[in-house]
Amino acid sequence: MTQEVFNQQLCQFLGLATTPFHAVREMSTTLASSGFELLEEGVAWQLKPGGKYYLQRNGSSLVAFIVGRDSAPVEGMRMVGAHTDSPCLMVKPTPEKTRHGYFQLGVQVYGGALLNPWFDRDLSLAGRVSFESEDGLLKSLLIDFREPIATIPSLAIHLDRDVNKKRSINPQTDILPLLSQISDEESPDFRELLKARLLQEHPDCNVGRVLDFELSFYDTQAPAVIGLQQEFIASARLDNLLSCFAGLRALLESDGALSTLLACNDHEEVGSLSAAGAQGPLLSSVLKRMVAGEEEYVALTDRSLMISADNAHGIHPNYADRHDDNHGPILNRGPVIKMNANQRYATNSETAGLYRMLSAQEDVPVQSFVVRTDMGCGSTIGPITAGGTGIRTLDIGVPTFGMHSIRELAGSRDGWDLSRVLRRFYNYRGSLVAS
Numbered sequence: 001m002t003q004e005v006f007n008q009q010l011c012q013f014l015g016l017a018t019t020p021f022h023a024v025r026e027m028s029t030t031l032a033s034s035g036f037e038l039l040e041e042g043v044a045w046q047l048k049p050g051g052k053y054y055l056q057r058n059g060s061s062l063v064a065f066i067v068g069r070d071s072a073p074v075e076g077m078r079m080v081g082a083h084t085d086s087p088c089l090m091v092k093p094t095p096e097k098t099r100h101g102y103f104q105l106g107v108q109v110y111g112g113a114l115l116n117p118w119f120d121r122d123l124s125l126a127g128r129v130s131f132e133s134e135d136g137l138l139k140s141l142l143i144d145f146r147e148p149i150a151t152i153p154s155l156a157i158h159l160d161r162d163v164n165k166k167r168s169i170n171p172q173t174d175i176l177p178l179l180s181q182i183s184d185e186e187s188p189d190f191r192e193l194l195k196a197r198l199l200q201e202h203p204d205c206n207v208g209r210v211l212d213f214e215l216s217f218y219d220t221q222a223p224a225v226i227g228l229q230q231e232f233i234a235s236a237r238l239d240n241l242l243s244c245f246a247g248l249r250a251l252l253e254s255d256g257a258l259s260t261l262l263a264c265n266d267h268e269e270v271g272s273l274s275a276a277g278a279q280g281p282l283l284s285s286v287l288k289r290m291v292a293g294e295e296e297y298v299a300l301t302d303r304s305l306m307i308s309a310d311n312a313h314g315i316h317p318n319y320a321d322r323h324d325d326n327h328g329p330i331l332n333r334g335p336v337i338k339m340n341a342n343q344r345y346a347t348n349s350e351t352a353g354l355y356r357m358l359s360a361q362e363d364v365p366v367q368s369f370v371v372r373t374d375m376g377c378g379s380t381i382g383p384i385t386a387g388g389t390g391i392r393t394l395d396i397g398v399p400t401f402g403m404h405s406i407r408e409l410a411g412s413r414d415g416w417d418l419s420r421v422l423r424r425f426y427n428y429r430g431s432l433v434a435s
């Protein structure tokens with residue numbers, strides 16, 4: 001694979017993975033077609049050396065792993081973590097609003113969304129719909145309208161003269177997407193609309209009544225490689241589907257000799273505490289099933305290492321004072337090791353050292369990030385995984401601009417570089433523990 005092909009496939013993935021459910025579906029399709037076997041959590045597993053497996057939880061989190069041909073899981077797992085969710089606007093349970101002949105939907109803000117960029121976009125809607133089938137069974141299916149079916153128009157500057165100086169957004173009143181115009185007699189029923197969409201996308205779904213849904217709006221502008229010399233990738237959900245994709249490519253291209261794993265969890269943007277989130281028991285439950293008992297499980301955790309991959313903040317040329325002078329990552333100059341003395345990131349000198357070593361072997365540059373000492377620091381799934389499992393962990397990620405915007409920006413080289421370092425990690429036969 002070349003960088004160009006990697007970026008083409010990344011853009012295709014970003015365009016199809018419009019929700020965590022769709023991201024897991026796309027990754028599952030790729031894994032299945034690459035010889036990975038689907039496991040059910042509720043059924044006994046018969047894992048074999050050389051076997052390749054994956055499983056889903058809630059349809060929105062995914063774990064894929066290889067039982068090494070030459071090295072059993074108890075000898076130590078090489079693991080990569082990322083998250084499938086991104087900040088967005090989610091439709092409320094009773095969303096219909098009709099005012100002045102317009103049909104709008106009430107929304108909740110999921111995660112720390114940057115709201116300004118949501119105005120004046122051609123939006124579509126996707127997610128999971130749960131319904132009662134005609135024969136009285138509970139079912140769920142994914143839908144994605146694909147077409148632009150909504151927008152949130154800005155207020156004209158003439159009606160808010162100070163807007164460029166002091167704009168604030170009220171998420172309850174200012175960001176309701178507008179779907180259509182209706183007559184005074186009409187009262188649209190959102191569940192009926194979903195039923196029609198279910199039948200269109202899944203003609204045999206036998207839908208009786210739509211019960212509930214988890215649907216979010218997204219921008220229909222396609223992901224693109226941009227810049228005078230194609231330096232950048234512009235897309236929604238780069239945080240953190242770029243890392244999911246880089247980890248997946250690395251796993252698929254690893255040599256399968258060692259025991260390796262990729263965990264992509266939902267709900268990172270809202271704190272990770274859920275049945276499918278990184279603070280839930282998914283990862284430890286999978287790892288426990290790979291070994292014979294408690295003694296072996298402790299040995300596995302002691303010998304394993306997790307690289308938690310989540311995007312970092314590049315130093316912005318217009319706002320350079322938001323970074324420490326010596327820790328301002330630049331796009332296309334390599335993935336970033338994230339450090340924080342107060343353990344907002346799980347990196348320590350040994351785990352960072354290993355990552356630097358692997359990057360040098362792959363001829364990939366490395367940058368490092370600490371937040372300004374007078375500013376608060378974000379966090380990610382690294383400390384949560386380390387705290388929950390006791391496995392040594394480090395936090396890294398490619399530098400980006402506009403994190404949590406509806407369209408973020410990354411360097412067109414960094415994702416490819418990240419994926420190659422992760423593949424080298426999966427194939428790394430040395431000890432993961434410093435002696």
Ligand SMILES: [Zn+2]
Nearest residue numbers: 239240310311
């Ligand atoms: Zn993230």
